[in-house]
Amino acid sequence: MALVAAGLVSVLVAGCSSPGEASADDPTTDGGPVALDFAWWGDTSRAERYEEAVALFEKENPNVDVRTRFAGWGDYWTARNTEAAGNSLPDVMQMDVAYLTEYATNGQIAALDDYLGAEIATDGLPESLLPAAQIDGETYAIPTSTNTLATIVNTDLLATLGVEPPASDATWDEYDEFLTDVATAGRSTTPVVYGSVDYTQILWLFQIWLGQQGKTLFEDDGLGFEKADLAQWWERAASLHENAVLLPPDRQTQLEGADALGVGETAADISWDNFLVRFSEGTDEGDLNLVPLPTDDPDERGLFLKPSLMLALSANSEHPAEAAALIDFLTNSPEVGEIFGMSRGVPASSAALAGFEPTGLDLQILEYEESLTPYLTNSPPPPVAGFGTLETAFVRISQDLSYGSMSVDQAVDEWFAEAESVLVQ
Structure with missing residues (x-):
């Protein structure tokens, strides 16, 4: 994903931003207004939306200047980890549920409970969503939007x-x-069309599948399932690869980050529902639609709304009240809701959602999540510290499986060894 378009190169400032990030010029703070640092991951499209939203915040709060920076997912967390080690995290930072426990338990982000109901309004957020941002009864981030997994079909x-x-x-x-x-019918087409990419490589989907079996991914700071469960899951892909049903891994590498569904080389994909917009932008033709995930019991779908994006406050912020106000604005403002639409996911705040009239793909995403309401469980609490490491290992090992470089039993043993190492820390 291109991180910095040509028109944004001029905002790079040496010594101001972390490696791999684009940043605005630093305002002078001596005797001047309050200065806040705000960082997020994403592409230039998200950056343009955030810059527009920040400009509105600054207009309503003329005493505050917000210094912005962004990066792709990998560079973003590299920069945050470096800053965390030096107690220099940005005042407000985009947070993912996979890293929330790690940053909260290490004292790097602040509990927000003192600001709830005052600087930060939460009455418009679903009660089922807040547990995903809470650790030991305290709230460490504010969900700005939600998403859940769906089957996307062309x-x-x-x-x-x-x-x-x-x-x-x-x-x-x-x-x-x-x-x-699909793969049988698609072998004679140009390009060849496969069923989908390998869906067994998605750890979040494995968690949903476990929920359908009445099990959990984590339990009491340990794993809530056994090796046989993971073996059963990964074995699903074995015959599909053998029969050329799934997109070959070497072809997926050749696509260089393009979405196979978006370029018409697969007819389906299991992914986050808000990716419907992204996939649609990858092709000039093809009507994409959302379908509920497979389940062997329609009454036990294992689904939950996941905070697609959250905002957190640095524990070292010198201006926590102003930073909390920025979090509130980016979460609840109807104007911000209109700016982002569904690009961050479905707005978690009813006030932000009221800021625009969803149409087209945005409306389809909203209606899909609303249709799942009878089946949704409460959002699970934040994953254990080290979840990001386990997710990376899950993808890496399952990719090795798709190449046939190890057996399912070897892959399961390797991931469980990784999990044991992470969970005992």
């Missing part, structure tokens, strides 16, 4: 191939049969 491409989309109550075996039908 209905136009499926019609061309003569394959029906999966049913809303499809079982996992039926879903695999659907992918097989």
Whole structure:
């Protein structure tokens, strides 16, 4: 993903931003207004939206100047880890649930409870969402938006191939049969069309699958499942790779970050529902639609709303009240809701959601999440410290599996060894 477009190169300031990040010029603070640092991960499209939102905040709060910076996912967390070691995190930072426990328990971000109801309004946020931002009863971040996993299908491409989309109550075996039908019909097309990418590489999806089995990913600071469960999950992909149903891993590498669904080389993908917009931008043709995830029991879907983005306050901020006000504005402002639409996910705040009238793909995302309301469980609490490391290992090991470089049992043993190492720290 291109991090800095040509038009943004001029804002790079040596010595001002962390490696890999784009940053605005530093305002002078001596005797002047309050200066806040605000950092997020994302592309230039997200940057343009945040800059517009920040400009509105500064207009309403003329005593505050907000210095902004952004980076791609990997560079973003490299920079934050470096700053955390030096107690120099930005006043406000975009936070992911995978890293919340680590930053909170290490005292690097501040508990926000003293600001709730005053500087930060939470009455418009779903009660089921807040536990995902709480540790030991204290709130360490504010969810700005939600998303959940969905099956995204290219209905136009499926019609061309003569394959029906999966049913809303499809079982996992039926879903695999659907992918097989797609790949069979797609072998004679140009380009060749596969069923999907390897969905067993998604740790969050494995967590949902476990929920469908009445199990959990973590339990009492340990794992809530056994090796046999992970083996059963990863074995699903083995026959699909053998029969050329899933996009070959070497072809996925050749796409160099492009979405296979977006370029028409797969007809389906299981991904976050707000990615519907991104996938749609990757192709000039093809109507993309959201379908519920497979489940072997329609009453046990294992689904929950995940905070797609959260905002946290540095424990070392010299201006915590102003920083809390910025968090509130970026979360609850109807104007900010209009600026972002569904690009951050469905706005968590009812006030932000009221700021615009969803249409097209945005409306489809909203209606999809609303349709799942009867099946949703409360958002799980933040994952254990080190979740990011375990997620990276999960993807890496499952990719090795897709190349056939190890057996399922070897892969399971390797991931469990990684988990044991992380969880005992």
